[in-house]
Amino acid sequence: xxxxxxxxxxxxxxxxxxxxxxxxxxxxxxxxxxxxxxxxxxxxxxxxxxxxxxxxxxxxxxxxxxxxxxxxxxxxxxxxxxxxxxxxxxxxxxxxxxxxxxxxxxxxxxxxxx
Amino acid sequence: xxxxxxxxxxxxxxxxxxxxxxxxxxxxxxxxxxxxxxxxxxxxxxxxxxxxxxxxxxxxxxxxxxxxxxxxxxxxxxxxxxxxxxxxxxxxxxxxxxxxxxxxxxxxxxxxxxxxxxx
Numbered sequence: 001x002x003x004x005x006x007x008x009x010x011x012x013x014x015x016x017x018x019x020x021x022x023x024x025x026x027x028x029x030x031x032x033x034x035x036x037x038x039x040x041x042x043x044x045x046x047x048x049x050x051x052x053x054x055x056x057x058x059x060x061x062x063x064x065x066x067x068x069x070x071x072x073x074x075x076x077x078x079x080x081x082x083x084x085x086x087x088x089x090x091x092x093x094x095x096x097x098x099x100x101x102x103x104x105x106x107x108x109x110x111x112x113x114x
Numbered sequence: 115x116x117x118x119x120x121x122x123x124x125x126x127x128x129x130x131x132x133x134x135x136x137x138x139x140x141x142x143x144x145x146x147x148x149x150x151x152x153x154x155x156x157x158x159x160x161x162x163x164x165x166x167x168x169x170x171x172x173x174x175x176x177x178x179x180x181x182x183x184x185x186x187x188x189x190x191x192x193x194x195x196x197x198x199x200x201x202x203x204x205x206x207x208x209x210x211x212x213x214x215x216x217x218x219x220x221x222x223x224x225x226x227x228x229x230x231x232x233x
Binding site: 033040041042043045048058088090092101102103104105107108 | 118123147149151156157158159160161164205209211220221223224225226
């Protein structure tokens, strides 16, 4: 089945540690996105990538980094510079060639930093 | 910059009845797309329905339909014959019709409406 996978579902880290969230898709989509969701908030865009080896900052990129070495993969690293990293993180993808009008989401990763 | 506003943080509906969720948006563009996403307790974001701004006809998907008022910049979601499985957060989202490059292709989300369904 085609889809987007995110792992792990729950992640716990100590303050000061970097942590990497995985996102993989087998939909052959060109574009991939990372969002952060906090209680009472909508989704806020962290980073996006429309093609391999290229990515752009979203609205809240500070304290995060990404890479896009393969079309299928778009990992997100939450660095120790992120002041409030505890949140729910969602990865999404879309097909640029077909217009990319809809984004499809993975199941998300809940990150807790103490 | 475009903005999306959902003015109802919470809504409640009796099972089998109809409920309408509101969404307004602000844009200077004439061509764009609007979406409703559902996020159940599992937190998986699911696309419910989409509307192209150039289409006058309101989109429908089974029990879900929209009332798209382009001049008023309003995009409400109607859920008919509500079911317990409809209980979720619902997010309205906007996307420019610009196809390639830059941030214009990104989704802009409202803050969501939490829908409860009473048995």
